[in-house]
Amino acid sequence: MPHIEVLPNTGAAPAPGWAYVPDTGYDPSKVAFNPKDRKRQATRQGAVPTGVELSARQLTAVQRRIAELERDNDARSGIEIPNKKTTFKTSATKKILMSAKEIRHWLDDEDALLTNKAQAPGAGARAPAGRVIKPVIGARGRRGTLTATTVPSTPVQPSTPATNTPRALTPSVPAFPSSVAGSQDKTLEIRTAVPAPLDMEKLEALLAAPPLPYAAARVGPPAAGGPPQRLFCDTCGYWGRVKCLKCGARVCGLECKGKHDQSMCTRF
């Protein structure tokens, strides 16, 4: 886990969408990491569910839709504050109050900061993480190996490119290995109401572990082997049993297909 620390602000105020970071000799073009490349990350994360074939265009559409559903502020709401005061008590609060950055800028900044930390020589990977955060990295290592057939018993070295990017820290496969094993297996390691005694040292390490970055705290996808993704009729919300051959949308039957062709089909 990369150690997070506030970097001194160099030069001008950060522009929305990206951040100035100290030059450490690291060349981003050489490590093929691009925080804007949601699609590739999604693929890497296992965002493409098994059993559902999505074209690149459809995947983009799904992601655009989710982004729209997650939107906090109307794009159109340029609401000015009445009787706005233009005095600021300190230069720090002036900078904060004048800032027009949105949450995505701050999250991108955090991503960039972590990437930079992880890629800087000797950062994050070794250092204090060893003792304190070991169980977490171990768990994440398992989750990170989406396509591997064997589960590594040791933490994945965070120096491999896949685990270096903050996005890749997002849990990809649920951490409890037993759940994937078979249908008889329940998801937790507990089998009895009286579990093994508490290892106080391990517990103290857990309690001392710092908060995760925003992206890493995101919940992982459902367990592999669970029910397949459900598909619904675009027109009425019933099961999407029929696929429109022109645009790939789902409809429930002929009646909804008719409505779909009339007004909703996106490819003519």
Place this chain on the structure above:
Amino acid sequence: MPPKGWRKAAHDPVATQTLVLDNGACTLKAGFASAAAAPSYDDCRIIPNCIAKGRDKRVYIASDLEKCTNFGEMAFRRPVERGFIVNWEAEKAIWEHEFLEGKGGLGCDPKETNLVLAEAPNCPVQLQKNCDEMVFEEFEFATYYRSIGPALNAYNDLPFSASDSPETSLLPPECLLLIDTSYSHTTITPLYNGRPIHSAIRRMSVGGKLLTNYLKELSSTRHINMLDETYLLNEIKEAVSFVSPSFKTDLERTWKGGLSDRREVDPSIVLDYVLPNYEHSAHGFARPHDPIKARRKLLQPLDGPREDILPVGNERFAVPELLFTPTDIGLQEAGLPEAIMQSLSVLPAALQAGMLANMVVVGGNSLIKGFMERLETDLRQLTPSNIPLRIARAPDPIKHTWLGGARLAHDRDILRSVVVTRAQYQERGSTWLGKWFAGGDAK
């Protein structure tokens, strides 16, 4: 802990009254706490955390909205995004309007007030720093404690039946799994003796905001363009949605059938929501679906009295279903029951059972009909049957985090042990403060 007698020092930097603030994206939960009286839900006010602009261009700041009767095409500016205070220009205007001004506000003098502020978990460090600087440099509060909201809940009594829990005390339970399903997202936080286990905190992207936006999207593509009616769709969501105990059955009951096999939709599920026209009615209402009236609507004259109806069928349960099956919209996240398991999987086995026996749910989505029952049923299926499950919703799930903070502030010794004074901040700066609140530095 300060030495005995410290309180009698010439000037106590810890003020008598504390403003406790759960600064949500949709609403602020705010009120004073002091050592004098034990706090209750009644001491907490719920205030819209937004600046809104109506069709008539009139601008409403926060609680001004209570006076509004026309929410048509109302636009909202929200300072909190994804649960974090992002736009301080707007948040400052709202705080000043609600807390500092005497007229209509709480009339609070920050220099004579402590601030206990709840934040969402996993906040970017830079945003925390902005918040700390605003609190001490712009508002100049006397002392300040910033905590993740879920952790404040450890100061509340467990909402299980009285025989289960010890007498009212501020001693946090050994294990507490706090599930917060609110506007911005749904988070799961395991706490041990009141301390959050940060590496096990998990967040689902689904919250009340996403549900409202989803209902807005579905209604707009299927019936009437409602894309500018966020307020109304939120109202409809709160009025009609329920979590289905059996999604497949309910989906069948709301289907009109195919061309050759027509079906009668179940009138106990399919409703007509009569939309407010904002001239004679400020709010709408739901009634059982009437196919004749719904059809006649199309023949109503464009001017003159008319009744606009939004039919709501499977949307009633397909929308809150996202809390349990986010993949229904292609969102590759586990649903809440499995997300809880993902969080627990980080913990040693010895704690997992304790957490499952002490699950508390807060946040407005938990009020959706059927939510608690479905959560318990689904959790039961994911856990071995010999592990006892105990889960309860807080008596007031919206104000519960606030109440936890108020109970902390009511206890002077606890309050004193967690706050940072303005003098300490001025001496050591915001980077130190950030580390102190993250538990990584000595005071």
